[in-house]
Amino acid sequence: MASISLKNVSVNFPIYGAGANSFKKTLAASVTGGRFGKETGVAVVQALSCISLELKSGDRLGLIGHNGAGKSTLLRTLAGIYEPSSGEFSRVGSVASLIDPSLGIEADATGLENIMLRGLVMGLSKKDVDKLLPDISEFSGLGDYLAMPVRTYSTGMMMRLAFSISTSVKADILLMDEWLSVGDAEFTEKAERRMKDMVEGSGILILASHSPDLIAKECNRVVRLEHGRLIED
Amino acid sequence: MSQAHSNLHRSAWADWWEGTRRTDIWWTLAWFDIVLRYRRSMLGPFWLTLSMGLMIGGMGPLYASLFGTELSKFFPFLALGIIFWTFFSSMVSDSCNAFIASANYLKQGYFPISLFVWRSMSRNLIQFGHQIVLYIPVAIWAGISLKSSALLVIPAFLLLLINAHALGLLLGLICTRFRDVAQIVTSVMQMAMFLTPVFWLPESLPGRAKYILWNPMAQMLELLRAPLMGNVAPMFNWYGILGWTAFCVVAAALLFAKYRRRVVYWL
Numbered sequence: 001m002a003s004i005s006l007k008n009v010s011v012n013f014p015i016y017g018a019g020a021n022s023f024k025k026t027l028a029a030s031v032t033g034g035r036f037g038k039e040t041g042v043a044v045v046q047a048l049s050c051i052s053l054e055l056k057s058g059d060r061l062g063l064i065g066h067n068g069a070g071k072s073t074l075l076r077t078l079a080g081i082y083e084p085s086s087g088e089f090s091r092v093g094s095v096a097s098l099i100d101p102s103l104g105i106e107a108d109a110t111g112l113e114n115i116m117l118r119g120l121v122m123g124l125s126k127k128d129v130d131k132l133l134p135d136i137s138e139f140s141g142l143g144d145y146l147a148m149p150v151r152t153y154s155t156g157m158m159m160r161l162a163f164s165i166s167t168s169v170k171a172d173i174l175l176m177d178e179w180l181s182v183g184d185a186e187f188t189e190k191a192e193r194r195m196k197d198m199v200e201g202s203g204i205l206i207l208a209s210h211s212p213d214l215i216a217k218e219c220n221r222v223v224r225l226e227h228g229r230l231i232e233d
Numbered sequence: 234m235s236q237a238h239s240n241l242h243r244s245a246w247a248d249w250w251e252g253t254r255r256t257d258i259w260w261t262l263a264w265f266d267i268v269l270r271y272r273r274s275m276l277g278p279f280w281l282t283l284s285m286g287l288m289i290g291g292m293g294p295l296y297a298s299l300f301g302t303e304l305s306k307f308f309p310f311l312a313l314g315i316i317f318w319t320f321f322s323s324m325v326s327d328s329c330n331a332f333i334a335s336a337n338y339l340k341q342g343y344f345p346i347s348l349f350v351w352r353s354m355s356r357n358l359i360q361f362g363h364q365i366v367l368y369i370p371v372a373i374w375a376g377i378s379l380k381s382s383a384l385l386v387i388p389a390f391l392l393l394l395i396n397a398h399a400l401g402l403l404l405g406l407i408c409t410r411f412r413d414v415a416q417i418v419t420s421v422m423q424m425a426m427f428l429t430p431v432f433w434l435p436e437s438l439p440g441r442a443k444y445i446l447w448n449p450m451a452q453m454l455e456l457l458r459a460p461l462m463g464n465v466a467p468m469f470n471w472y473g474i475l476g477w478t479a480f481c482v483v484a485a486a487l488l489f490a491k492y493r494r495r496v497v498y499w500l
Contacts, residue, residue, distance in 0.1 A: 013498060016410075080241045080343035083494040091241060095342075103341045108269045117265060120258045121338060 002093030002172035002204050004055040009087035011048040047073040049228045062219035063208040069225040071208035075175045093172030111146035118165045132168050140164035178209045245490035252347030263355035281363040305375045312371045313458045314431040320361045322422045324397050327353040329415040331405035336500045350401035382465045389456040399481035406488050409499045425450050449477040
């Protein structure tokens with residue numbers, strides 16, 4: 001059974017600009033007894049503030065909010081990338097994160113090599129990847145292109161590849177950041193079906209999107225983020 | 234503000250082990266780093282061998298005549314010096330970028346950061362493998378006979394790897410947070426090259442200057458080079474390096490335990 005629980009979770013980003021990041025300033029601050037320290041005071045962006053959220057199996061949550069509202073940060077926190085600055089976070093179940101598909105794709109490697117790399121990085125063994133390979137290549141529909149370097153792919157083709165790999169393993173929790181829209185109609189349909197299959201069992205889907213239609217279609221619960229705060233709809 | 238709690242939290246030790254255990258991931262990543270870098274060149278990574286060979290071949294006779302030493306004595310010394318030094322310095326400078334260069338993975342999912350230190354280490358090991366082979370013809374030409382003391386190179390190399398891992402974590406963390414430390418490291422390494430008997434013979438140092446042989450780079454180099462030339466490194470090198478290693482490991486462990494999950498915020 002998958003579950004996610006967030007209690008008063010905040011995520012604060014220190015923003016180190018060209019100035020504050022430098023060793024020089026920190027050194028100057030320590031040498032001058034901290035008089036320069038005030039100037040080096042690092043700007044902190046509170047990307048998420050006091051988020052409380054409970055999700056259980058079968059929940060399909062839509063995240064909406066304007067740009068910079070904290071949707072992606074929330075997804076990343078759920079994926080375990082950012083350890084919350086404060087609050088309690090617990091998660092049960094395996095995660096497939098489709099947050100930014102182009103991350104972790106090696107442009108000079110071929111499609112097949114990328115499948116291997118990404119599969120390993122997702123925690124599979126080489127044998128597992130070999131077993132999944134036919135499935136993945138069929139689902140991607142890329143055919144002979146898989147033997148070509150990924151830099152020759154179009155954006156849509158890259159998305160297909162990334163989606164096919166990321167969803168090839170059954171996960172309990174699926175995190176998605178708005179990108180079903182990229183493929184062509186045929187692939188979008190296929191992808192939607194696969195997504196439903198994954199979530200149907202006992203999964204949780206969290207989908208960040210700007211498209212009300214998509215959210216209405218895929219989700220049974222919607223929350224809005226505003227300036228890092230959660231506003232339940 | 235309340236303290237953060239998460240059930241994804243692992244102890245530092247478990248985190249380190251998790252990254253270390255996945256040999257297949259970091260080895261494959263390192264392998265691809267090399268493969269992709271040289272994919273479109275005909276010689277591939279053998280460019281490393283070739284350019285190293287040219288450098289040694291060019292500098293050997295020149296420096297031997299500058300120092301007035303016999304070429305057959307100086308050549309193997311210089312070859313090992315340059316090959317090991319290249320290994321040290323590229324390992325150190327890669328350490329500075331270990332996490333920055335792996336940002337695409339770190340920002341995508343949860344990874345124990347030790348994984349990426351192993352990645353940069355193994356990438357450097359592969360490069361080193363392409364260069365150390367050059368020593369074989371040099372040693373045969375110079376007629377070097379190895380004694381059983383040559384086996385001392387094994388513990389020395391292990392110490393080198395421990396040091397490299399500890400420094401990798403340490404510099405990786407610091408350089409991700411303070412972006413100009415990488416520049417400092419580069420210039421320190423440049424200076425260290427001249428303070429280390431890479432190109433010159435330690436015997437030619439006047440008495441008072443001998444203390445520069447206490448720098449950890451010089452000691453590490455001596456420990457690795459002496460056994461491969463049929464000599465035995467003086468004991469003080471072992472003590473020095475063991476002390477240095479202990480210092481690095483403790484410092485790395487402290488920083489790792491404290492900041493391993495903050496790195497993503499700094500990327």
